[in-house]
Amino acid sequence: MNLTERPFRLDVADDGELRPATSTVRRRLSDMAGMYHDAEAERSALAADDPLVYEVFQYDMPAFAGELVVCTTVLRAGKVGDEFFMTKGHYHEQRDRAEVYYGLSGRGRLLLAKDGECEAVPMVPGGVAYVPPYWAHRTVNTGPEPLVFLAVYPGDAGHDYGTIETTGFPQIVLERAGEVTVAPNPARTR
């Protein structure tokens, strides 16, 4: 495998876009079918405009433990029914790889799950949130502005989205009576 040979610089634009990025993911609600708990609200939102939920701007790296992937995520403000916009969530394919998040703007939660346990770490500008090895992770925008954060993870971590697609996260984040509320996920299958 060829490792990165020369130093380089990237810039995070004011809107959170990483420049240059070598891969960009844009997920609309239709790319997350069945992930929100309120199926009727999801159908309505899809019929109305299939909103853009989030974008990930990534600088890809060789799949080697000593390299570090850098990406930024811009998670839009919004809800599907009473459930805040969120990312799909994933485990690392190589399960023992950690990840570091650094909040740039907006507010939210980093949801983490492992063996049926769940934690919800606040994400704020200037806050570092640590995803330990073996924990699935998903971010949720609980505020009125885009949630923008920088992430760094080992080059050989990889992504496993399928497990969360199949089993769901143990908890979901809702607005209830105007409050951000972390609740058990009724759609959790195991």
Next chain:
Amino acid sequence: MNLTERPFRLDVADDGELRPATSTVRRRLSDMAGMYHDAEAERSALAADDPLVYEVFQYDMPAFAGELVVCTTVLRAGKVGDEFFMTKGHYHEQRDRAEVYYGLSGRGRLLLAKDGECEAVPMVPGGVAYVPPYWAHRTVNTGPEPLVFLAVYPGDAGHDYGTIETTGFPQIVLERAGEVTVAPNPARTR
């Protein structure tokens, strides 16, 4: 080895201090004896007040490739003679480990060296600078404010300061006629 078991959050204070930190390094000029090219200016500065040059606030991690160490550095503004304040600089003990820097405030250069080659990557707020595997790295504050940045590197990277202490960096960063100037290091031994 016990890996990190639970998620957690850290905060970067406005002054750049990482809270909580599990280890803090404070380096005064006397801790960097002989590293600046102007020995007479160094002696004068040491005699006057032995200035604090930089602080590193780190959250230590298990020495495992899948974990990620997070630290912030606050590098003071100043010069020794015409040479800007800088960090000691190091290779990673495990040479094939990369590092990611993210500029929070202030301006400077990330100096990198490998096999006698050198690069100088600008560090600005919102800028990401990548230290590839095998490159020694040192940061230099070229502005009037503290240079503050976040760094992330693999848990098993380790530090080798001795090689740079012995050989010096290929280049140094000076103020010449009011301009930031990267120049060959006259004290470079090999």
